[in-house]
Amino acid sequence: GAVVSQHPSRVICKSGTSVKIECRSLDFQATTMFWYRQFPKQSLMLMATSNEGSKATYEQGVEKDKFLINHASLTLSTLTVTSAHPEDSSFYICSASRGGQNEKLFFGSGTQLSVL
Amino acid sequence: GENVEQHPSTLSVQEGDSAVIKCTYSDSASNYFPWYKQELGKRPQLIIDIRSNVGEKKDQRIAVTLNKTAKHFSLHITETQPEDSAVYFCAASRGGSNYKLTFGKGTLLTVNP
Numbered sequence: 179g180a181v182v183s184q185h186p187s188r189v190i191c192k193s194g195t196s197v198k199i200e201c202r203s204l205d206f207q208a209t210t211m212f213w214y215r216q217f218p219k220q221s222l223m224l225m226a227t228s229n230e231g232s233k234a235t236y237e238q239g240v241e242k243d244k245f246l247i248n249h250a251s252l253t254l255s256t257l258t259v260t261s262a263h264p265e266d267s268s269f270y271i272c273s274a275s276r277g278g279q280n281e282k283l284f285f286g287s288g289t290q291l292s293v294l
Numbered sequence: 295g296e297n298v299e300q301h302p303s304t305l306s307v308q309e310g311d312s313a314v315i316k317c318t319y320s321d322s323a324s325n326y327f328p329w330y331k332q333e334l335g336k337r338p339q340l341i342i343d344i345r346s347n348v349g350e351k352k353d354q355r356i357a358v359t360l361n362k363t364a365k366h367f368s369l370h371i372t373e374t375q376p377e378d379s380a381v382y383f384c385a386a387s388r389g390g391s392n393y394k395l396t397f398g399k400g401t402l403l404t405v406n407p
Binding site: 212221222223227269271283284285286287288290 | 326328335336337338339340343383387389390393394395396397398399400
């Protein structure tokens with residue numbers, strides 16, 4: 179399978195600060211990456227689709243100004259949670275596929291965000 | 295958009311028994327159906343997937359069946375082991391790397407020794 183790396187694995191921050199999460203495809207190029215959020219004991223909810231070199235596509239109800247996504251290269255996408263609040267505390271996880279017709283999706287290790 | 299329903303939400307079986315998890319989807323254009331296993335605090339791991347041109351796929355103790363007419367697909371785990379205990383998610387998409395996956399709500403499988 180493909181390797182997707184995500185950092186940091188855990189972050190604790192104060193309310194009002196911004197947090198950046200990195201997602202890297204280590205052994206393949208990913209033109210498209212996906213960002214999910216998962217609350218405890220719940221499913222993975224797609225937040226946005228990140229496309230290299232263009233603006234991300236956000237799902238309904240996800241604030242694009244709060245969750246900034248940058249996909250500057252074929253191996254790196256970042257998610258920045260701006261002015262984080264306690265309700266943003268969640269498990270954030272990225273995913274990527276090899277591209278083309280290969281839709282197998284591989285996930286990063288996830289980031290547990292806790293906002294105090 | 296796509297809507298994926300998954301049942302049951304929890305499933306408890308004895309070691310050695312079989313476990314079956316069922317999903318339905320709404321988008322008739324969906325043609326790719328993966329299953330993921332997620333242990334607590336870990337990333338989802340792809341365990342098996344199936345495309346709409348196939349009705350069944352098997353990999354050792356794991357099998358997936360697809361009924362495209364009825365828009366439902368199922369995961370079958372035989373000879374369950376305690377290490378099979380995890381949350382299992384089904385998903386559906388229209389296929390291709392640019393199409394998003396829509397996940398079911400998950401099934402917590404507990405295999406009792």
